Amino acid sequence: MGRPSFLFSALFIGLVTFVPSQSPEALSFTATVDRTQAFVSDQITLTLSVIGEGLGNVPEPELPPLNDFTVIRRNSSSSAQISFVNGNVTATKTWNFIYILQPNREGSFTINAASIRHEGETYATNPIPVEVMPAGTPPGSGAGAVPQQAPA
Numbered sequence: 001m002g003r004p005s006f007l008f009s010a011l012f013i014g015l016v017t018f019v020p021s022q023s024p025e026a027l028s029f030t031a032t033v034d035r036t037q038a039f040v041s042d043q044i045t046l047t048l049s050v051i052g053e054g055l056g057n058v059p060e061p062e063l064p065p066l067n068d069f070t071v072i073r074r075n076s077s078s079s080a081q082i083s084f085v086n087g088n089v090t091a092t093k094t095w096n097f098i099y100i101l102q103p104n105r106e107g108s109f110t111i112n113a114a115s116i117r118h119e120g121e122t123y124a125t126n127p128i129p130v131e132v133m134p135a136g137t138p139p140g141s142g143a144g145a146v147p148q149q150a151p152a
Contacts (some may be wrong), residue, residue, distance in 0.1 A: 001151055002054050005095065007089075013080070014048040017036050022037065024133070027050065027051070027052040027055070027118060027121070027123060028049070028050070028051040028052065029047075029049070029050050029051075029061075029114075029116055029123035029124070029125055030047050030048070030049050030051075030126035031046065031047070031111070031113075031114055031126065031128055032046075032047050032049070032123055032128075033045065033047075033111070033128055033130065033147070034047075035130075036073060036128065036129060036130055036131065037130075037131045037132075037133070038103060038130065038131075038132055038133070038135060039103075039132070039134070039135050040103050040105065040106050040132055040133070040135045041134050041135045042043065042103065042104055042132075043072060043100050043101065044069070044100075044101045044102075044103070044130065045098060045099070045100055045101075046096075046099040046100075046101055046111060046128075047096055047097070047098050048096070048097040048099075048125065049094060049095070049096050049097075050094070050095040050097075050116060050118070050123075051094045051095075052090065052092070052093060053090055053092050053093075054091055054093075055092075055093040055095070056093075056120055057092050057116070058095050058116065059116065059117065060076070060097060061097055061114045061115065061116040062114060062115050062116065063099070063114050064111065064112035064113060064114060066111070067104075068103065068104050068105065068107070068109045068132075069101040069102060069104060069109075069111075070101065070102045070104060071099050071100070071101060072100040072101065072102050073099070074078045074097070074098065074100070075098045076095065076096060076097045076098065077095075077096050077098070077110045078090070078093060078094065078095045079093070080093045080094075081094075083091075090117075093138075096108070103130075103132040105132070106132045106133055106134045107123070107132055108129065108130075108131050108132075109127050109129070109130050109131075110127045110130070111127060111128045111129075111130060112127050113125050113126060113127055131138075
């Protein structure tokens with residue numbers, strides 16, 4: 001490896017390795033669903049996102065009781081963004097915990113707050129209302145994929 005490539009690699013590794021951990025105030029924990037209206041036969045994607053500077057591994061969030069839904073699948077992913085602006089290094093990491101929910105019956109439901117504990121602090125999402133209609137409901141009567149984020 002040539003000297004410039006080695007120096008660049010060493011600098012990059014140094015930046016990634018020595019980014020200081022931020023205080024818990026830098027953490028964001030949100031819940032979103034891909035739809036707030038669905039049919040009984042539909043699946044709803046619930047995404048819990050944890051975003052923070054200097055964030056390492058985080059535990060899987062604690063889901064609220066989901067008595068009106070069945071968790072069909074769950075998955076997680078993470079991504080990192082490193083910015084170097086005016087001599088300041090910022091490393092932001094995002095963890096997404098994705099749950100595919102199947103409604104058990106029709107009705108108006110609330111996906112209550114999920115929570116996560118990180119560095120001694122507990123964070124919670126806002127509840128999300130969901131309307132589930134019978135499978136035979138005619139098109140155009142309100143069901144559809146309407147992305148919805150819990151209000152702040």
